Amino acid sequence: MGSSSLSSFTDSYCVIGDLSWTLPGMHDPHSDCGKMLESGAENRCNRLICSECFSRVLKKQAYRIYKRITKSTLDNSDFRHIIFSPPQDWAIERIKTECGFKYFRRRATEIIKQAGIESAVLFFHPWRLTERLKSLFEEYFEAESEDKNIWKDLVIERTIEFSEISIRISPHIHILGTGFLKRADIFEERTSWVYRNLGDLKYSLKNRIRYNLNHVGLALDGGGGSIFNSYTYIGDLKRRGAEYEEE
Ligand SMILES: [Zn+2]
Numbered sequence: 001m002g003s004s005s006l007s008s009f010t011d012s013y014c015v016i017g018d019l020s021w022t023l024p025g026m027h028d029p030h031s032d033c034g035k036m037l038e039s040g041a042e043n044r045c046n047r048l049i050c051s052e053c054f055s056r057v058l059k060k061q062a063y064r065i066y067k068r069i070t071k072s073t074l075d076n077s078d079f080r081h082i083i084f085s086p087p088q089d090w091a092i093e094r095i096k097t098e099c100g101f102k103y104f105r106r107r108a109t110e111i112i113k114q115a116g117i118e119s120a121v122l123f124f125h126p127w128r129l130t131e132r133l134k135s136l137f138e139e140y141f142e143a144e145s146e147d148k149n150i151w152k153d154l155v156i157e158r159t160i161e162f163s164e165i166s167i168r169i170s171p172h173i174h175i176l177g178t179g180f181l182k183r184a185d186i187f188e189e190r191t192s193w194v195y196r197n198l199g200d201l202k203y204s205l206k207n208r209i210r211y212n213l214n215h216v217g218l219a220l221d222g223g224g225g226s227i228f229n230s231y232t233y234i235g236d237l238k239r240r241g242a243e244y245e246e247e
Contacts, residue, residue, distance in 0.1 A: 006092065009163050013220060014126075016169065017096020019227075020220040021126050023155050024213075025054035026162060027224070048230055049218055055156070061230060062209045065121050068237055069176070069205065074119055078178040081198040081208050084112055091171040095126060098227060101219065108173050109234055115187050115195055119235030120177020121209075124228075126217035127167035133160070151215045174212045176201065177234070 008015045013022035029052035032043045048057045070076060086108065094104035105124070112120065129150055137150055154160040154167075181197065188194050201208045218226040232238075 007164075007169055011162055014162075014169075016092070016126070017100075019096060019098065019101070021095070022049060022218050022220060022226075023162065023215055024048045024058060024218065024230075025051045025155060025158075027051060027220070029053065030224070047225060048216075049220070049224075049226055058210065058213055062206070062213050065209050065213075065231065066206055068233075069121070072119075072237060072240070074178055074236060076205065077200065079176055079201055079205065080178065080181075081201050082117070082175050082177065082181075083172055083196045083198065084108065084115070084175065085170075085172040085194045085196075086111075087192045088170065092169060095171055095217075098219070101228065104171075105228075105232065109232070111191050111193050112173070112175060112177075113234065114182075114191060115193075116179045116181045117175060117177045117234070118179035119237045120175040120179075120233070121237060122232045122234065123174045123212040123230070124171070124217050125174060125212075125215060126169060126171050127215075128170040128172070130164075130166060130168050133166045148211050151211070155214050171217075176205070176208055176212070179235075 006016070012026040013020045015021075025048075027047070027049035029050045030045050033045050033050055033052040035043045037043050044053045044056060046053060046057055048054055048061070050057070069079070086104075091104060094100040094107075105122075108122070108124075112122070129147055133150065134147075150160065154162065160166050181195075184195055184197075213230065216230045218230060219228055221227045
């Protein structure tokens with residue numbers, strides 16, 4: 001199969017195999033989203049894909065993750081922001097079906113543990129920004145643009161269109177986590193995965209959570225929801241997590 005038939009974009013999702021992948025806030029709201037209830041509160045569907053409700057859902061989910069990490073017994077100053085990239089052909093095959101993606105996530109969890117990560121929150125990103133978009137941005141602002149600002153414009157502000165001009169399929173996983181990382185070259189030789197350590201995050205845990213969550217990959221379930229969780233945990237954050245989220 002040629003790469004041209006790999007995927008097809010609409011303005012709000014991208015079909016890859018059997019699955020339709022999208023980003024937060026790209027989907028139509030329900031007719032009553034944002035409407036005032038008798039109680040005076042606004043009606044919210046609590047779906048991350050809803051264009052009317054997603055920013056609240058993002059905040060809520062980001063806060064839950066933040067709370068889980070900061071209330072855990074783990075030392076927050078040990079946390080690192082790391083990107084794990086799988087062999088691309090293998091990964092793209094896996095994200096075409098529900099079953100395949102479940103396997104991808106299980107495998108990713110094993111691999112990330114093999115790298116030495118003991119506890120972490122994981123975010124799946126199906127896309128990277130295209131070089132073309134990045135260079136357009138740099139031209140326009142006459143300065144080196146940060147990816148995080150571009151994603152914000154694409155997802156939150158919607159000033160950049162969701163299309164193959166802006167993004168390209170390139171599955172990878174961001175983690176915020178802790179452990180003793182194995183050497184990158186040895187890890188790559190053994191697993192064929194690559195990691196890039198973006199460093200510690202003691203002054204910006206909240207921002208890193210929001211950044212990773214705001215362009216997380218979501219697969220549509222056909223009924224107006226998404227099939228998979230927008231993030232997952234490993235290690236102590238998974239085992240004892242629910243305790244940390246209690247008030
Ligand atoms: Zn909604």
